[in-house]
Amino acid sequence: MTKQYYGVPLERSDQLKLPANRNSCKPEKFADWLEGYGKERRLAVDLFSGAGGLSLGLQRAGWTVAASVDSDERALETHAKNFPGMSLRMDLGKPEVRDELEALLKPAEGKIDLVAGGPPCQPFSRAGRSKIRSLVKHHGRDPEDHRKELWKAYLDVVKRLRPRAVLMENVPDMGLGDDFIVIRTIEQELEELGYATQVRLVDAWRYGVPQHRKRLILLARNDVERFGWRPESERRTTLRDAIGDLPVLPVKAREKVGDREWEYSEPEELSSFAREMRKRAPKEHVWDHMTRRVREDDWLTFDKMTSKSLYSDVDPELRRYDAEQFTDKYKKLDWGDLSRSITAHIAKDGYWYIHPEQNRTLTVREAARIQTFPDRFRFAGTRSDAFRQIGNAVPPLLGQAAAEALLPVDGDESAEGGLQPYWRTVREDLTKWAAERRGGADWFQLPGERMSPLQATVVALLSGTRLQSAQLAKMVAAVKGRTTLTQTEYRALLDAAPTESARSRVDRLAVVLDEPELWNDADAIPKQLKMKPAEATLYQLLTGKDLLWIGQAALRVAARLNGSDSDRTNRLSDGRVNLVKLVGAGEEAPLRMAALRLIGNTVCRSREPLCVECPLARYCVDKDNVASDLFTDAMSGERGRDSVPAQARGTGRRTAARR
Incomplete structure (x- = not known):
């Protein structure tokens, strides 16, 4: 900052106290509540509930x-006001607290139909990780943020309660940031309990949420295997649709902006979204239409900005931040577009959310609307408390869309002992095939006991040479059974190299000749040989590290099995989601990942795939894009399957009743 004054009077808003919902209850009265208000209702438990976006x-x-259940006192006060049932302040990171929760829910044993929740996501998000690194470096923060492990607490509660259905929401980085290891683990453990699972990266705007917001949604159910979401909408709910009817506020520099209660007059034309938000709200006024005071220099800055303005466009005399470091510090929203994603940062400042016409930042009510909280919904605490709760919430309309996919199906009951999930069956067949191939001529393509760091190094270094499989096999045979590289093996590799490109790759091994100790430290080899990222990833995979190999070959296999084009359109997002269904988790995950690479490089080719040789042909949804005779040959002699589950097609048939 170049200026060291606040520019507005420091103030703390009043603290809104909210009474509990008339149908809420204390733990000691829960059994009575179940026989009263809760009787004959479809019951859910919301973990890490916050203010209740997902609950709504x-x-x-x-x-x-x-x-x-949540640990935020103000958020729980908000939840208790807006919902029936128990609002419990608990730290689920502690096993003894989960024991306590299980005991409290004992009266509802067998009656909890769904467990939902969004384990705290800041450690998974890019912004969250950056903030934590700063706290570790400058403020002594423990680098192991326990919130990143709260997914384990979530999964533990699910295992204890064994509901029919499970819903988890989080930021995409929960999957994308760590090769989906957390998601793969959750899915596998749920499948072992008899749940069919589904993971999606969802654009919230496609379900009526007026903002750019992509979320990761994991669904699971143990009653039916085929389930899907209602169709996505192509129509965007714009910012004007969302908040255009809310009253204009007088904005003067340094003066109070808005109030807890503000007069509301319904305009002649009201969007369908705004009409939905106004249901059961007072007709004459709107609550919590208030925001921070505006500095004089900010008023001038906001006045000159458009929705296209960058912070570097701001008059240098009015800047308070380094324009190179804070490239997007200010953002004026556009009436005709979606809002920027509302996050908890709005509790600190509103510069990412400048009103399209009024020289101020968004109010509490406007932020709530953009998150799809209706106007009747109140938030306990101060203005900053409200902003934080809103920013941390799951948009209710997104939560509704996800929950609808889990509605019970008329006439179906939970399968005794659980389901045999489809993708678990696919992985079992893939594992069996890979284990057999590992014992034969393809041993050098798959991790296992026969694969030492030396062989993995040779395969990784030669991976970009376009060698034919037989040529690569001949070269790797020169070091088969060896654990260190001597002059003899090095010379044999050079002699076996059929191309100049292959010889140049072998030449890179000269720096590690006759260094037997090096091969005992598998993790040091990529750095010692200065492997390229793709080479290092393949090396790690072949030495048994659990990771996703995001190569075109494996993505193509996953896309065809899912009936999608994610290998060509969204490789790093939807492509990876499709891939993780096949890779799974556990000790055999690296073997399956390497097997998918092998299948994609050999038989599941981009053109003229050899379906007759593919071990997964019976599961291929993309059969319309391959020669019908090849696919028919591949299917002959295989064990019968009436149909491929709709969830494998990417646009699965929705069987759950919708309301």
């Missing part, structure tokens, strides 16, 4: 939240 989505889809 569940409610809109037909569930009653019997219990919500």
